[in-house]
Amino acid sequence: DAKTTQPTSMDCAEGRAANLPCNHSTISGNEYVYWYRQIHSQGPQYIIHGLKNNETNEMASLIITEDRKSSTLILPHATLRDTAVYYCIVRVATGSNYQLIWGAGTKLIIKP
Amino acid sequence: DTGVSQNPRHKITKRGQNVTFRCDPISEHNRLYWYRQTLGQGPEFLTYFQNEAQLEKSRLLSDRFSAERPKGSFSTLEIQRTEQGDSAMYLCASSLVGTGRLAKNIQYFGAGTRLSVL
Numbered sequence A: 001d002a003k004t005t006q007p008t009s010m011d012c013a014e015g016r017a018a019n020l021p022c023n024h025s026t027i028s029g030n031e032y033v034y035w036y037r038q039i040h041s042q043g044p045q046y047i048i049h050g051l052k053n054n055e056t057n058e059m060a061s062l063i064i065t066e067d068r069k070s071s072t073l074i075l076p077h078a079t080l081r082d083t084a085v086y087y088c089i090v091r092v093a094t095g096s097n098y099q100l101i102w103g104a105g106t107k108l109i110i111k112p
Numbered sequence B: 001d002t003g004v005s006q007n008p009r010h011k012i013t014k015r016g017q018n019v020t021f022r023c024d025p026i027s028e029h030n031r032l033y034w035y036r037q038t039l040g041q042g043p044e045f046l047t048y049f050q051n052e053a054q055l056e057k058s059r060l061l062s063d064r065f066s067a068e069r070p071k072g073s074f075s076t077l078e079i080q081r082t083e084q085g086d087s088a089m090y091l092c093a094s095s096l097v098g099t100g101r102l103a104k105n106i107q108y109f110g111a112g113t114r115l116s117v118l
Helices: none
Strands: A009-013 A018-023 A032-038 A045-050 A061-064 A070-075 A084-094 A097-101 A106-111 B005-007 B010-013 B019-024 B031-037 B044-050 B053-056 B065-068 B075-079 B088-095 B113-117
Touching: A009 A018, A018 A032, A018 A084, A018 A106, A032 A061, A045 A061, A045 A070, A070 A084, A097 B044, B005 B088, B010 B019, B019 B088, B019 B113, B031 B075, B044 B065, B075 B088
Parallel strands: A009 A106, B010 B113
Antiparallel strands: A018 A070, A032 A045, A032 A084, A061 A070, A084 A097, A084 A106, B005 B019, B019 B075, B031 B044, B031 B088, B044 B053, B065 B075, B088 B113
């Protein structure tokens, strides 16, 4: 079962910041939050991940609340090519493996 | 780095036939994962390999599903006696796991093989 809850869909105007929320209220202390996105008919693309500190890379920023029960992915200047399904995922340790537990994601539509 | 490659991209088969999909991971990656994705859902984990060893296969959907990675490089996923419910996208991912400087434990995905069972 997914450990995250996301809005089903969101719109954002081109050039504006897109803020995608995610709830993960049952996350454990050693479980990371990962974000991937999937453009239609392609495989998922890694965006960013974090444990408890905010993270930034060339694609996005990840803001994690202090209690770690929720996070927000920020795309600072959305373009039409950012239209995709965005998945917020909790990485769970299972024995020697780390499993990504996926939900249904948020469909983000960037409008001109 | 040519990324994760999956072949074929599309496969149409008749119910009851066997199908095999191939995945070529990123060359230095030691872990390889198989997922299934149905319409409107996120990927569902099936199995994974550490080099040539299959360390988790309890999530394979039935005994009709099997996977191999004989030399620790490419992998194949076989579905025997396909059923219409097997129609889905089958995704492969690879990662580099370990304690070395380059190990990031980030899974990189291929474009998938879309299976249609008629």
